Each structure stands twice: as C-alpha cells, then as structure tokens.
Amino acid sequence: MLTAKNLSVAGRLNDVTSALEPSRITAICGPNGAGKSTLLDLLAGLEKPDTGKVLLGETPLATLSPHERGRRLGYLPQTAQIAWDVPVRSLVELGRMPHGDNNRAPVDDAMTALDITALADRRAQSLSGGETARVLLARVLAGEPEWILADEPLAALDLAHQLALLRHLRAAADGGTGVVLVLHDLALAMNHADHVVVLDRGRIAANGTCKDALDTQIIERVWKVAAHWIGEPGQRALVT
Numbered sequence: 001m002l003t004a005k006n007l008s009v010a011g012r013l014n015d016v017t018s019a020l021e022p023s024r025i026t027a028i029c030g031p032n033g034a035g036k037s038t039l040l041d042l043l044a045g046l047e048k049p050d051t052g053k054v055l056l057g058e059t060p061l062a063t064l065s066p067h068e069r070g071r072r073l074g075y076l077p078q079t080a081q082i083a084w085d086v087p088v089r090s091l092v093e094l095g096r097m098p099h100g101d102n103n104r105a106p107v108d109d110a111m112t113a114l115d116i117t118a119l120a121d122r123r124a125q126s127l128s129g130g131e132t133a134r135v136l137l138a139r140v141l142a143g144e145p146e147w148i149l150a151d152e153p154l155a156a157l158d159l160a161h162q163l164a165l166l167r168h169l170r171a172a173a174d175g176g177t178g179v180v181l182v183l184h185d186l187a188l189a190m191n192h193a194d195h196v197v198v199l200d201r202g203r204i205a206a207n208g209t210c211k212d213a214l215d216t217q218i219i220e221r222v223w224k225v226a227a228h229w230i231g232e233p234g235q236r237a238l239v240t
C-alpha cells in the first residue's frame with residue numbers, strides 16, 4: 001500500500017488522504033492546477049509535504065534511502081527530458097541503476113513493450129517527442145519497480161502505442177505492481193483504470209471505482225462541464 005496521509009503543501013494540496021493499492025491501476029484526474037503532479041511528486045518522495053506523510057507499506061517514505069526509493073518506486077515526470085545524448089539502449093539500462101546490476105531481460109522486455117528495440121542505437125536527443133516519451137517510460141519499466149508513478153504517460157503517444165502501453169501496465173498490475181497514472185483523458189481513466197482519485201483545488205473530490213468517481217455529476221461539479229457517458233463498459237466515450 002502507498003498511503004498519502006493528511007498531506008498538505010501550502011497552496012497546492014490541502015489535506016489529501018488517500019490509500020493506493022498494489023495490483024491495480026489507479027488514475028489521478030482533475031482540472032489544471034488541481035494538484036495532480038504535486039501529489040505524484042509527494043508519492044515519489046521528490047517533494048516533502050508541509051504536513052502529513054507518505055507511507056510505503058508501514059514505512060515513512062522519508063526514512064528510505066534515495067537508493068531504496070529508486071528501486072521500489074518508478075517515477076515518470078510530466079515534462080520528462082533527456083539530459084544526456086547517449087544511445088537509447090544505454091538510457092533504458094539506467095533503469096537498472098538502483099539494483100546495481102545489468103540484468104538484460106527487464107531492459108529487453110521494457111524496450112519490446114514500448115516498441116523501441118529498433119531505436120536501440122539512436123542518440124537519445126535525436127528522437128521525436130513521442131519516441132522520447134516511450135524511451136523514458138522504458139527506463140522506468142526496466143527498473144521493475146513495485147510502484148509505477150507516471151504523470152500523463154500516454155499524452156505524447158499515438159493510439160497504437162497508447163494501447164500497447166496500457167496492455168503492459170495491465171500485465172504489470174496483474175503481476176502485483178501498483179500503477180498510478182495522472183490522466184487528463186477521462187475516457188482512458190474510465191476504460192482502463194481500476195480506481196480513480198479526483199482532485200479539485202488541492203482536495204480529494206472523489207475516490208472510488210471509475211464508475212463512481214467519474215460520475216457525470218462529479219464531472220460537472222469539478223470540471224464545470226455537462227457531459228454524459230455512452231458505450232459499453234471498457235469502451236466508454238464521454239460526450240459533451
């Protein structure tokens with residue numbers, strides 16, 4: 001369990017308490033500025049709350065060494081950039097750094113899952129935006145973290161790569177990994193998450209199953225948009 005207990009950060013998160021379960025995909029949704037990235041940064045231990053704490057199991061995240069945090073939590077920021085112009089494969093291999101090994105299998109698996117094997121020898125800074133996003137995600141997956149914390153991981157991906165990544169994340173969740181995704185696309189959250197946390201102005205506005213948390217009344221209250229869902233479960237579309 002990854003627990004955010006009574007967190008607050010001045011002006012950004014105001015008393016957020018939420019528990020995230022392993023073996024499922026949790027979507028964090030909410031309007032611009034609601035505090036989604038702030039919450040993810042706190043869950044990843046990259047930012048310290050003014051009050052409250054984050055627990056990984058029973059252990060306060062703040063007491064873990066950066067090394068252990070890096071091994072257990074795989075984090076992909078919203079505006080991920082590649083600082084070093086190394087070959088793509090070397091960049092993905094950096095995902096193994098917290099383990100101190102050069103285990104090839106998880107690196108190969110991650111590169112296959114993100115369809116970047118053909119890019120292995122390309123210089124990282126020569127890639128397109130979507131290719132860059134896939135490479136950085138592969139680095140996270142190569143670390144085989146207990147938790148994947150990703151801020152808008154699907155935003156730069158084309159449809160086929162979105163679906164491939166979602167299949168991979170589902171397989172990871174089925175294997176016990178906790179997957180936490182910040183998503184703006186409410187239909188992706190509705191169709192692919194198991195659980196949704198809706199943030200509104202730094203507070204939790206809804207926390208439950210996709211159907212409950214993304215109920216049209218909540219969408220109207222939080223996003224100020226009148227909308228309705230159409231289609232079958234798993235294939236729903238939001239019509240405004």
Ligand SMILES: Nc1ncnc2c1ncn2[C@@H]1O[C@H](COP(=O)(O)OP(=O)(O)OP(=O)(O)O)[C@@H](O)[C@H]1O
Nearest residue numbers: 011012030031032033034035036037038039078199
């Ligand atoms: N380092 C910071 N210092 C002060 N305020 C910040 C900082 N980073 C973000 N904020 C503010 O905190 C609020 C929440 O920001 P956050 O990035 O968590 O929102 P978000 O829900 O991820 O938004 P978006 O959908 O636009 O990415 C915003 O009003 C933002 O301007």
